Amino acid sequence: VSERYDAGSLRCLLEEVRSGACELDDALARLRTLPFAELLDARVDHHRTLRTGVPEVVYGERKSRAQIEAIARELHARQGLALATRVQPGDGAALERALEGAVYEPRSRVLRWGGLARSGARVAVVCAGTSDLPVAEEAAQTLEAFGHEAVCFSDVGVAGLHRLVAALDELASVRVAIVVAGMEGALASVLGGLVSSPVIAVPTSVGYGAAFEGLAALLAMLNACAPGIGVVNIDNGFGAAALAHKIVSAAAPGRS
Amino acid sequence: VSERYDAGSLRCLLEEVRSGACELDDALARLRTLPFAELLDARVDHHRTLRTGVPEVVYGERKSRAQIEAIARELHARQGLALATRVQPGDGAALERALEGAVYEPRSRVLRWGGLARSGARVAVVCAGTSDLPVAEEAAQTLEAFGHEAVCFSDVGVAGLHRLVAALDELASVRVAIVVAGMEGALASVLGGLVSSPVIAVPTSVGYGAAFEGLAALLAMLNACAPGIGVVNIDNGFGAAALAHKIVSAAAPGRS
Amino acid sequence: VSERYDAGSLRCLLEEVRSGACELDDALARLRTLPFAELLDARVDHHRTLRTGVPEVVYGERKSRAQIEAIARELHARQGLALATRVQPGDGAALERALEGAVYEPRSRVLRWGGLARSGARVAVVCAGTSDLPVAEEAAQTLEAFGHEAVCFSDVGVAGLHRLVAALDELASVRVAIVVAGMEGALASVLGGLVSSPVIAVPTSVGYGAAFEGLAALLAMLNACAPGIGVVNIDNGFGAAALAHKIVSAAAPGRS
Amino acid sequence: VSERYDAGSLRCLLEEVRSGACELDDALARLRTLPFAELLDARVDHHRTLRTGVPEVVYGERKSRAQIEAIARELHARQGLALATRVQPGDGAALERALEGAVYEPRSRVLRWGGLARSGARVAVVCAGTSDLPVAEEAAQTLEAFGHEAVCFSDVGVAGLHRLVAALDELASVRVAIVVAGMEGALASVLGGLVSSPVIAVPTSVGYGAAFEGLAALLAMLNACAPGIGVVNIDNGFGAAALAHKIVSAAAPGRS
Amino acid sequence: VSERYDAGSLRCLLEEVRSGACELDDALARLRTLPFAELLDARVDHHRTLRTGVPEVVYGERKSRAQIEAIARELHARQGLALATRVQPGDGAALERALEGAVYEPRSRVLRWGGLARSGARVAVVCAGTSDLPVAEEAAQTLEAFGHEAVCFSDVGVAGLHRLVAALDELASVRVAIVVAGMEGALASVLGGLVSSPVIAVPTSVGYGAAFEGLAALLAMLNACAPGIGVVNIDNGFGAAALAHKIVSAAAPGRS
């Protein structure tokens, strides 16, 4: 906010120390009061992406088309990927035209422009019912944008268990399995008892009456009797993909 | 409360009508104000058992040993069965000694003395985990006391799905399937998608933290994606057995 | 997903065994890795209807008119009945014209085309208030489509108890009684204490303020002091009918 | 807190006005700043009993035996009645001995010493199940202590409706009907549709699992479809009696 | 449903008894099985108004204009009063024109046509804030239609306590005080500690965020530290008036 924060202030201080223009004790005192933004700049926050391993994305809800476009251009320039979630269809179509190479997928309301380098990792997105598909798609689009292969299984709810069993071989080859389910959310437990990969459970707000906007599925997933399941927020397909991305990346030393 | 309620009042009235001692209009008026308990006695409520098809049982919670014994003796005399649920172990052992032929089962806290005629019907009691067993036992004991065969399957939770699948043949032969499960209650959905018999789901208060004393399982069961499931109160094994009894009995014209 | 799943692979394997082209141990190993979808096909899932006894229906919510029509045609061809619930009025009228013989009932938003063979069973649908009628109608339409006779009693709420009492004789003749009630949901308890048939309770979201969208009725029904009541999800008339169907069918050996 | 509050200050001021020692404007100013506790003393709060029509009672919870005894002596001296609710059995027995004429009733945990003049009014206390009796007793004891006749009906739950119907004549003669019920609380609705007197509903914490400590009964009573029902706090038998007392008293001009 | 229910069947039976055409035992048996609707007709339910003391009203929500008009005409003819609540403004204006003498009040959405005889009783409607006025108006309109004088006090919330204190004298003259308040609902407690009349508390859904659609006010009112308060459903001005009506009527022997 003041000039004290400019990039060279630390170098200046050190130069004064070297030249003797600044006493050691003074230097120490100034260092203590010097805003350490600069230090943090390189160490803690040079790029949030570097720090957390998750690229920055645009949360489109309550943002204007112009705002989304501006941020998207900046992110695309900086990290080679602009991903915007929850973009309204009207805005999505317009942005697709405005940003060359961008693709908008209306069901998931995801706009994607560019992408990270391919990781070669496969992540399953297992979806209980057709009504859960928009959330599953948000997860899948995010995974693809982050460089992973999303392997989708839809309509494999527990009421038709054999479809799930039939997919087991293929599920055995993925690194992470994302389960997207509303209603009673039982698919997370069932899948968690069948695969060795970590399972990320996304409750959806699908269901009527006593589903209470996803609360039933959320509680069920948190109480899943199969160990090794992590739960994210209701309808949060992006959050599940971000966690899968971190899991996959953490295992690949060259990427983190 | 007054003498007007004594058993013969209706007969008296009719006699007066026959003898002409009472005018028709007066008789009609008196009939209107005559408490119809007497009528109801024979017609609506001679025996509650006759009306609802469910024998009367003793709910042992908050009742003294002496109270339970007194009611048990009366019920046993009247309907050939005294069944008491939620009986404390100390009381149960003492009552077993006091009531000849009575059997107390400590895990389910059920005291059973006598029983209804055997119906020949088989009802499955499917139990997700060992912690759910006391509730499952309460259901099984009640079923047996009511004259049905309880076929029990324990520890067939969804995290070990193959055990459930292995039991499918046997499950195909029952008239009703009772599912007892805590935690995420997913077993109800899974079973509901595999069998043709009606499914009665009993959520249990088993589970920690976000199970919220059975709320998670209750909501899951109400939202089960498989159709044909009826839910009863948390930990209410007796209630599930009573509903199963009504289902089985309703189908047997000679019994209802 | 691969050709290994094609229908004849199991037969092929057996032929190779017979011809000696395949060693026993190899055959065993291949059987272990052979997707058992084929086995399951005949045994567990040839028809979901066969397995669970409940015909497949179309849940119309969030589905386009074209989607509903396509699925309806397929179901009608396969099982002689296409039943779609929660169909918007505009779509319902159009589908009625498109599917010859289909009937759309706007109040319940149910589209019905064809039906199962008549079972001769009677199921009561007892409705507390006029606002609960759409849910009751959904239950009644489903029952009729599944081949049962729905006997409807409307506006028999507990505040006018005599109407319920007057219907008792007729209620005594049904196989199952479905109770549809919002607000305080007391009708389930009252009816449960009067009839011998199993009672299925459907809480509705009718009511204001502290009804909390059906929560009050739901809790009341789960806590009903009369034994023998199974509860389904809020506003879920279809679910109640499906459970009634299973109860009725389970008792009729020739049907299950 | 200062001497300005002593009882004679207002009289002093008026004397100064009369003697001319105080100018009118000064008197007005002093009146404005004079704490009006004195005025309120006679007008608004001479006796809280006079103001609200409800005698002061001792809430025994978390109070020591000595504290209860001291307050009881004071209340008994002042208003001819000392009523203490929620008194532990040990304390109750001791206080019965210490306070001559006091009576302790262990089931309701009410200690009663003295009483108000008889009003001649009858108030019904209708109790759904035996487990609800302690709460019903608290209401009945309070009514009797306040001078009214408590007419008790127990075990008239809706699952045995005929018992309620049989009591209708007697219920027609009361001024207020208090309904005490746990579980699904349906009795309030049923009674509200049968009697012309105002109905006060007391939900109790009786019930298991999904009763959620009285929440189910509370919501049911608030949503009762029969008009003319006022609900009080869970297990609050005293509160119901206090409201009944106000209703009865409000109608008797000589008492209020 | 059958001819046995027609009005004369009971008289016929009695005539047969008188003429000797029917034996006493047969008559008793037939009486037992005779549907007692006829008895109930005169005794329990000739008019619901007679039984409960509350006239029938039209709940306008989800009803068409034509339906409201039809029921209103019937009620007006039968009981001299047609009162409809929750009538949409468009329908209200049209019905005002269609039903001569009817008056529609848009703020409360109440349509009123005719009224009961004046009782002379005064009932206070105390309203915390201007946003609570529609609910308070519904209560006031209902009271006036039922023959009582509604004395309204608005904007006397606890944040401006002096306004409430200033109204105490007038509040002392009413038979019942209805308190209408949203947000924290504190007005019920405060008023309950100041007046001797019974207090009926109506929580409203007014308030933001943590008011949770009236839950905060509802809980506050149920927990009011001042005794003698009955609570009705959220936003239920009509219910409060109905309870006040019962309280006032119960005290007037000539009316009940």
Add this chain to the structure above:
Amino acid sequence: VSERYDAGSLRCLLEEVRSGACELDDALARLRTLPFAELLDARVDHHRTLRTGVPEVVYGERKSRAQIEAIARELHARQGLALATRVQPGDGAALERALEGAVYEPRSRVLRWGGLARSGARVAVVCAGTSDLPVAEEAAQTLEAFGHEAVCFSDVGVAGLHRLVAALDELASVRVAIVVAGMEGALASVLGGLVSSPVIAVPTSVGYGAAFEGLAALLAMLNACAPGIGVVNIDNGFGAAALAHKIVSAAAPGRS
């Protein structure tokens, strides 16, 4: 964790810079990777008390007597005050003996040893009922320990409003008013409309049934219609005092 964290490392680096032993760019790089705990040590966290203005206290719950004693000795030595809350009576008495000059107050379960310099500020602690006193006492003890004068008003609940009004003059002189109330928590609203000082509201878990362990009071306080009220956690007397302390201190430049 490594030796790099020792206290002199920053000084060493600067000395190397001065002596030329370390190049500027290297120094910058090392500064970036140097853990800045040292910097933070003097600047951000030398004493948490300095940073937040609130002395460190011991939360006694789940801590052994020995643990409390050890931390108390350290805090007393460092900041001249050891304050421990939620200390069990047995431990409190023993610690009083062990720590010379320490005082334990059983009702509030607060142990206090030493204290901060007197601020001269007065803070009111207004308590609705006697059951709320332990929480009020915790607040008062904390205030006194932090150097402020706690002015206590007890039993001034809204059901006896005149007591509150009588205290207004004295309340006008305090810097902050803490309101402690359970049940319906209305006192916060009432007081907030009467005084000009900021009001801190502490809901307590006092109340039965629908108080839901303090939830009713909490919601009421958050929805208080009078502006200028801040709410703290249920039963958190210490938290209220800490906020009052911050408010008082923030206004006294010499203290912060």
Add this chain to the structure above:
Amino acid sequence: VSERYDAGSLRCLLEEVRSGACELDDALARLRTLPFAELLDARVDHHRTLRTGVPEVVYGERKSRAQIEAIARELHARQGLALATRVQPGDGAALERALEGAVYEPRSRVLRWGGLARSGARVAVVCAGTSDLPVAEEAAQTLEAFGHEAVCFSDVGVAGLHRLVAALDELASVRVAIVVAGMEGALASVLGGLVSSPVIAVPTSVGYGAAFEGLAALLAMLNACAPGIGVVNIDNGFGAAALAHKIVSAAAPGRS
């Protein structure tokens, strides 16, 4: 309501006392029954602003443009400030034209006309995310209107902690810090552990699914581990500013 309330009645009484036309005892009695509105007028409520220190504002929700304009004119004339919150954009623009000098800010929906004298105090408004800005703006606008300087920090959520750390110096200079955050509301805890000023936390309804309209943030803020935080209602930016205003004013003797 009667003539007894007119402004001169108290003076008349005093004149009668002075002239001897009224006996002292009569005067005392009349004073006791005299409505003390007049006294209260000067003492307790001459201006609500004087009493509580918070100017009156217009809550625009559910108010018509004409109503807002009328109240605004009155408040502006009386207290030099008319502040209206939650004013719809259409109304805001029109009122800006109608009231000369008024300014409407669409994002916060605040209309401001005039203002109090500058206090010189600085209050921080720290905002976690861009979606929380409307609430933060409501707080800032209110602060400015009340004469304080609002120092705004936006987008300093805990996921980018360094931005918060960088602002610490500036935050050290404010008198109060208002934290506005939705989702998990962690910013309140973090800030509370870093600054010495009192912290006011405003949970916002921003967030999806399990944020439950602000409940998650509300609970988090109430449970903040850092002491010295007061919480206001969800989305209540005005309430936070009002509390900050009271805190600042309470410390400035010349203002209160």
Add this chain to the structure above:
Amino acid sequence: VSERYDAGSLRCLLEEVRSGACELDDALARLRTLPFAELLDARVDHHRTLRTGVPEVVYGERKSRAQIEAIARELHARQGLALATRVQPGDGAALERALEGAVYEPRSRVLRWGGLARSGARVAVVCAGTSDLPVAEEAAQTLEAFGHEAVCFSDVGVAGLHRLVAALDELASVRVAIVVAGMEGALASVLGGLVSSPVIAVPTSVGYGAAFEGLAALLAMLNACAPGIGVVNIDNGFGAAALAHKIVSAAAPGRS
């Protein structure tokens, strides 16, 4: 249940096919009805550990000492590790003596006997407050038993942010970070914004009043603004460790 299930039945069938003793069509039919437990035995469920990658553990709650010992012996023999959680201290000490080499840790209530091969992976367990330590310990003990190195950081809550910042370098080296926090659970968000490893959040039931037994922390963690966080059940340290184990193992092809 019958002999058909014995291990060799499939081989027998194949032999019959080979020898021609069984026709192809018969073999196909028999395969269809042959319980596929045998197939599943090798393929789907030979060892649950193999399938899900998580060794079987003993959940000690509600199990007798003898039961725990028996299962422990079996697990230790089969998988070289017997881990029992929630073992009561008395049982733990006894089992430590009975099982040679077993170690019981009273704070976490974990009994550990043997262990899996070391993986070399490091997993952080970051604990907000000392009260959260038992849950953190359960996670750490589980991790160590599963062969990973648990790196523990305690008392690094967000109110003392610098402690967290100081640990960042060390946190950068772990594969997964488990965050254990009660109260407002903010630590998950803060850490999630600072590290690149996946974060598993465990809400604890620590906190008072409005923490609602862990609900506050649970909701906060689900709403964490930092992406890449998976949440497990309240107090479920074991569940977090199991998920971490799956994440670590999934990345190590040789282990899964």
